[in-house]
Amino acid sequence: MSYLDRIKACNTRDLSHFRPFQVGGVHVGFVRDDMASALKPYAEVFSVDEHAVVLRERLTSFEARTRAVGRVLKDLAKRGFLKGWRDEAYAVTPAFGAPALFVMERAAVPLFGVRAYGVHMNGFVRKAGRYRMWVGRRSRDKPTYPGLLDNTVAGGLPYGMTAFECLGKECEEEAGIPAELSRQAVPVGAITYCAETHEGLRPDVQFCFDLELPETFRPVCHDGEIEDFMLMPIEEVAAIVRDSEQFKFNCNLVIIEFLVRRGLIGPDEPDYVAIVQGLHQ
């Protein structure tokens, strides 16, 4: 078991059973063969053949695309192809920062292999040059990855919200970190990966943040997503990441990025270059 194994786990997929998903002449995702078949009946919205899934060209506006795809997704949910409806709109864009082509229900994003963005924050305490990190345990009744370890705060970026706004909101809800503290969080980079999951494909970007917390502060979850927070010596967190699969798959990468950036993994590690590159695939 190694750090590289965790990175590989986030970058394992077989694109041979996926088809490109195109909107307005732009490639924006990948649809797995089974989902492509499920989309065939909606011929007024999607053109599906063996090479690609294409949003019908007559749907040219943000509103028309959003409405048409939304109707299909509701029907797919009824038919059982789409589970865990969140009622959160995610942007479908050709690139980060570009205007959205349309928005889509969050739960459908991996089904279309559309790039999603999120925020992940490591809260830590530093004393005499030694780090301890706040680690969360996901609730046992969470629909996704129940009971696994998690970063201090993490959440998906819905349409129309900036990464900073999203972080402030998640800090408050997930860990009871008030705005005057969360405002001190520092954006430190991003990890990117492309994982095949049971739902489909996740070519994600997670914006990473650090927040140095006062020793007296204790995170408390207000939205029931995290059942417990633990303040752990960073060496212990590093060993869990390296030697086990106790963390939710992508949280491992956010911690590895922290270890690299803070010099807790250095160029004396033989996999160093592969690790650094692997965090940004």
Place this chain on the structure above:
Amino acid sequence: MSYLDRIKACNTRDLSHFRPFQVGGVHVGFVRDDMASALKPYAEVFSVDEHAVVLRERLTSFEARTRAVGRVLKDLAKRGFLKGWRDEAYAVTPAFGAPALFVMERAAVPLFGVRAYGVHMNGFVRKAGRYRMWVGRRSRDKPTYPGLLDNTVAGGLPYGMTAFECLGKECEEEAGIPAELSRQAVPVGAITYCAETHEGLRPDVQFCFDLELPETFRPVCHDGEIEDFMLMPIEEVAAIVRDSEQFKFNCNLVIIEFLVRRGLIGPDEPDYVAIVQGLHQ
């Protein structure tokens, strides 16, 4: 002009006039067509055809390869194909941390498009949350990139030296930073790029280090490589990087990485994801 332009400048090449360079069945570099032609007369060492340059298979040991290639390189230097002999051995490896297949004179490394490793360190001063960075100006009589701006300390990694040893040595020679200070330098990651230069191809890895310096410390160059050091507000350094080409090409990336990592460029920058990924190509 933008940060992305600096990243693009380090990743511009046309591989169509390069051929793969193979040693012991492993791809270790790229040789430009003109250099491939120059290698043809050395048929006992290199097999050259239109598809590849291959080190002769009868050269199986580290020593035999090093000796045979070394003889060719000395002759190429005499013939004017290899300039700026440094008398420094660089490792040719299939991957970072793997045993060297052989070693080669540093000046020849880009001619063979072999991956080189180096260390780059930003020395900085922090006061009330504001950063100033020590920037060097390269000597006007340096053979490479004379007069351009440079990171506080930078150097190539010779065979048999660790990144930490190399950094300590360069800190001492290039900036008069004593061991008790340079030992506090923190490894913070690496940048990777692949640039075509007038010499050939540079698919480099630069290990990045940060060193917070006391306000009273002034770097002094002992080896004549840097003519002057300036302590500049980080916003000024950032503007030079973004809006000009005053820095040596790869030093720009080391500074951009610093800006990202320390939250001085954040996800409100539209190019953020492209920048973060671009630093690790």
